[in-house]
Amino acid sequence: MDPVIIVGAGPVGLTLALALARQEVPSVVLDEGPGKDEPRPARTVVLREDTEALLERLTGVPLAKGGAHWAGWRSMRRKQVMREITFDDTEPAPLHIAQHVLTGALRQALAGERLVKLAVDNRLDAIEQEPSGVTAHTRGPKGTWWRGSYLVGCDGPRSTVRKLLDIRFPGRTAVERHAVAALRTELPWPDQALLHRVPPWRTSGPSAGEVTGRPLPDGVWRLDWLLPPGKDLVTPELLLTRIRETLAGWTEGPTPPYELLDTGVHTVHHRLARRWRVGRVFLAGDAAHLLGALGTQGLDEGLRDADNLAWKLAPAWHHGPHEALLDSYQAERRAVVAARLRAADQALPLVRGGAGLRAVVPGSARGHDSLLTDGHLGRGPLGAPGAYADSPLAPRHIEGEVDVDTPPGAPVTDVRVTAEDGSFVRLRDRLGRGALLVVLVAPGTGVWERKHWVTAGVMPRLAAAVTALPHPAELLVAESYPGAAAHTVLLVRPDGHLVTALSGVRPADLYAAAEATLGGPAKTEATAGSR
Numbered sequence: 001m002d003p004v005i006i007v008g009a010g011p012v013g014l015t016l017a018l019a020l021a022r023q024e025v026p027s028v029v030l031d032e033g034p035g036k037d038e039p040r041p042a043r044t045v046v047l048r049e050d051t052e053a054l055l056e057r058l059t060g061v062p063l064a065k066g067g068a069h070w071a072g073w074r075s076m077r078r079k080q081v082m083r084e085i086t087f088d089d090t091e092p093a094p095l096h097i098a099q100h101v102l103t104g105a106l107r108q109a110l111a112g113e114r115l116v117k118l119a120v121d122n123r124l125d126a127i128e129q130e131p132s133g134v135t136a137h138t139r140g141p142k143g144t145w146w147r148g149s150y151l152v153g154c155d156g157p158r159s160t161v162r163k164l165l166d167i168r169f170p171g172r173t174a175v176e177r178h179a180v181a182a183l184r185t186e187l188p189w190p191d192q193a194l195l196h197r198v199p200p201w202r203t204s205g206p207s208a209g210e211v212t213g214r215p216l217p218d219g220v221w222r223l224d225w226l227l228p229p230g231k232d233l234v235t236p237e238l239l240l241t242r243i244r245e246t247l248a249g250w251t252e253g254p255t256p257p258y259e260l261l262d263t264g265v266h267t268v269h270h271r272l273a274r275r276w277r278v279g280r281v282f283l284a285g286d287a288a289h290l291l292g293a294l295g296t297q298g299l300d301e302g303l304r305d306a307d308n309l310a311w312k313l314a315p316a317w318h319h320g321p322h323e324a325l326l327d328s329y330q331a332e333r334r335a336v337v338a339a340r341l342r343a344a345d346q347a348l349p350l351v352r353g354g355a356g357l358r359a360v361v362p363g364s365a366r367g368h369d370s371l372l373t374d375g376h377l378g379r380g381p382l383g384a385p386g387a388y389a390d391s392p393l394a395p396r397h398i399e400g401e402v403d404v405d406t407p408p409g410a411p412v413t414d415v416r417v418t419a420e421d422g423s424f425v426r427l428r429d430r431l432g433r434g435a436l437l438v439v440l441v442a443p444g445t446g447v448w449e450r451k452h453w454v455t456a457g458v459m460p461r462l463a464a465a466v467t468a469l470p471h472p473a474e475l476l477v478a479e480s481y482p483g484a485a486a487h488t489v490l491l492v493r494p495d496g497h498l499v500t501a502l503s504g505v506r507p508a509d510l511y512a513a514a515e516a517t518l519g520g521p522a523k524t525e526a527t528a529g530s531r
């Protein structure tokens with residue numbers, strides 16, 4: 001079987017390659033560059049808890065060493081502190097990291113991966129499809145023809161893959177613009193991220209705006225100033241003025257010493273590709289969607305694209321075409337991103353224009369500050385990971401289904417579980433291996449050795465049911481799970497979304513839910529080729 005061709009060696013493409021390798025699927029990553037990333041301290045990303053965990057599983061590297069978990073969040077309006085949040089175990093802090101540091105960790109993990117070939121200096125210029133595979137042509141010093149089973153375009157906003165497939169990419173251009181600076185200095189709020197709206201040193205006009213400060217390691221900060229509408233150039237003089245007045249305003253004195261490391265202009269676009277799959281070719285990341293206003297980070301969604309697609313490509317690669325499963329990638333991911341874009345496009349004029357929010361969040365009296373905070377911190381409609389409640393993979397009419405605090409289709413809570421070898425691990429650590437997870441909630445088992453309870457009670461019957469499932473599955477045991485009664489059985493997808501919760505051991509229901517999660521029985525090559 002030919003490898004999966006991945007076009008683009010950014011964080012999404014590299015993550016997809018590693019995710020496929022963990023499921024024994026080989027890939028070729030076509031990198032149009034030299035295989036190195038220019039250090040840009042002003043080009044950073046904010047990772048939420050789930051995407052940080054995904055990358056750490058794949059790289060084996062604690063990313064916090066190269067980035068910064070914020071100690072807290074502070075939002076201000078004029079001179080008034082509107083809200084302060086301290087991050088702890090109940091409120092996990094986002095991770096702020098330079099993109100070149102993140103990409104470097106991914107490249108280092110790929111360097112020792114036997115199933116991934118990184119092909120540098122290869123720029124895609126042609127794609128040919130047939131029922132049995134994909135052929136891609138690249139130009140450059142090492143340009144050649146590449147043969148693959150599938151092809152995934154992770155090649156950014158100007159995606160060549162998307163253009164070759166003639167897929168429309170409608171949306172809005174320059175929704176917002178921000179001037180950006182990375183600098184080393186001391187601020188009154190060490191390690192705390194800050195959103196300051198209408199700072200008192202800018203008292204009139206659209207340029208009063210807002211400024212965001214996000215800490216990085218070694219005393220470095222990324223500052224973003226919302227620019228007024230228009231296409232005015234951000235001159236060095238303008239940027240230096242913004243830096244000096246902001247630092248002086250925050251320290252309430254003369255401008256403190258600072259070292260300017262990098263600058264840039266961040267332009268926010270909102271776009272969504274019409275199609276994310278054409279035959280054996282898929283789009284992911286910025287090739288499929290652009291978003292980024294109100295603190296929402298497009299990379300988070302791109303990483304979730306990779307996680308979603310990897311576990312669906314793996315069964316197709318190993319066992320033959322599984323069209324319903326592959327089709328569900330577009331159905332699930334495009335719906336989630338579209339909902340987030342709609343929420344941002346509805347909220348943005350109100351937040352920037354000062355109107356109320358009741359039309360955005362019916363029945364809620366949350367203010368602008370709460371909405372902005374949710375977006376920046378990965379919560380609410382602007383920031384929280386999406387759920388797949390309406391997925392075509394969602395099982396229907398499961399008689400034994402019960403409610404837990406996690407709705408079907410939503411990401412599961414990361415609880416401690418006992419693995420099949422008797423070790424205690426986090427539930428999230430068992431994701432991304434291509435297997436379904438079956439979790440029995442059994443209070444009291446954590447104090448006993450596995451050999452004492454593995455053959456007791458409902459365990460033998462549940463173990464037999466798991467063995468009979470139509471897809472590899474791992475049986476785990478949890479002392480508790482939010483909202484779950486004793487002997488509740490959870491079925492979890494390889495990407496960490498809940499399929500269903502069952503009241504006890506129900507082999508027929510468990511099998512039906514697992515089969516639905518896989519899109520039904522797999523089709524043969526002949527059947528798939530006749531579509």
